[in-house]
Amino acid sequence: MRVLVLYSIRVTATIVIFPPLTFVGTYTVQDDFFKTATAPLTVTITGVNDAPVAVADTNSGLTKTIITGSVATNDYDVDDGTILTYSLISAVDGLTLNSDGSYSFDTSHASYSNLPFGQTLNVVANYQVKDEYDAFSNSSLTITLTAFGNNPTSGNDTLNGTTGDDILIGGQGADRLTGGKGADIFRYDSLVDIGDTITDFEVGIDKIDLSRVLLGIGYLGSDPHQLSF
Template sequence: ADGSYSFTPGTDFDGLAAGENRDVTFSYTATDNDGGVSEPKTVTITVTGTNDAPVAVADTQTTGENSVLSGQVPAATDVDGTIAGYDLATDVGTGNGSLTFNADGSYTFTPGTDFDSLAAGESRDVTFSYTATDNDGGVSEPKAVTITVTGTNDAPVAQAGTVTTEENTLLTGQVPAATDVDGTIAGY
């Protein structure tokens, strides 16, 4: 043996806060070519903690096309600190309603009229992502929150109309066309 060694700090050290130290020791002896053995000596290895990034968690939620969803991202974890807050990484995107995201991880998603064209029972997924930040400034990998928006039957919209006629005159006509954003008009 030539006296070399290697040491890889394992996950037991992940709980060290940034700048916090923990010592690891081992003893060794030296042997000469005549069989003489030295007194045992100790090598001390000081492991200094670094800031481990927090770990955020993905989530799924559901809501109806006309229902506002108030939610909270899952609690992130941090082996060597505390979670200081959350940030929006990517928004829901144009045409997917609106999202209000708060630093405590709470959010409000409003589907709005963007989903009125969904038929009853039809669904569409909307995704946003967020990150968690710890008390030492570490930032997690972005994680997605997927919201499944389910359609409901939207009532048709009838249109008003105005028609004039002279007295004692038969009037025939057609009522103004109604519209149905998620279906067809079956009758009047």
């Protein structure tokens, strides 16, 4: 004799939030004579942990300043409620990376003191972000450092300004000075500085400061600090 069996499921549903996610209910089986039986049914769904995703970051600033920011702003993890922890893969002079992804970069560190005025240096910090299950992702923070206030050398230097208002001092040698955007001042401290090339002087915006040269040769006229061309 053939018996037809029909099943139906009734979920009375007790849900336990992941991990794990569990549904508890009952199911009923019925044959073609309408005889039935019930039994409990438990469905447990175990999620798979996804690793966080670290995205490369950039920042910029001047030497002899503190540059701050956070590498956490563009990183993410698709798992809800994930706790992320940050750390440097290798140490970088002057840089402190906190566990929440915020950082502080002290550019007055001796490692950057010899960068010629106006020159730039890309400081790259490799970091790791890890979730509470030790899944991780690596990325990098690149900070473009522009030398400000460092002493020029006695050779033939190339000095580049920023998009702001810069003061460029070539020092001795036949230097090449580029102010960039902003109202820049090209300053000469002595007669031995003369011989530089200014590549982008903007009349009415940029200035040439000769006040220290004039003071050095005993200029006795009007206030030399007011003299700029």
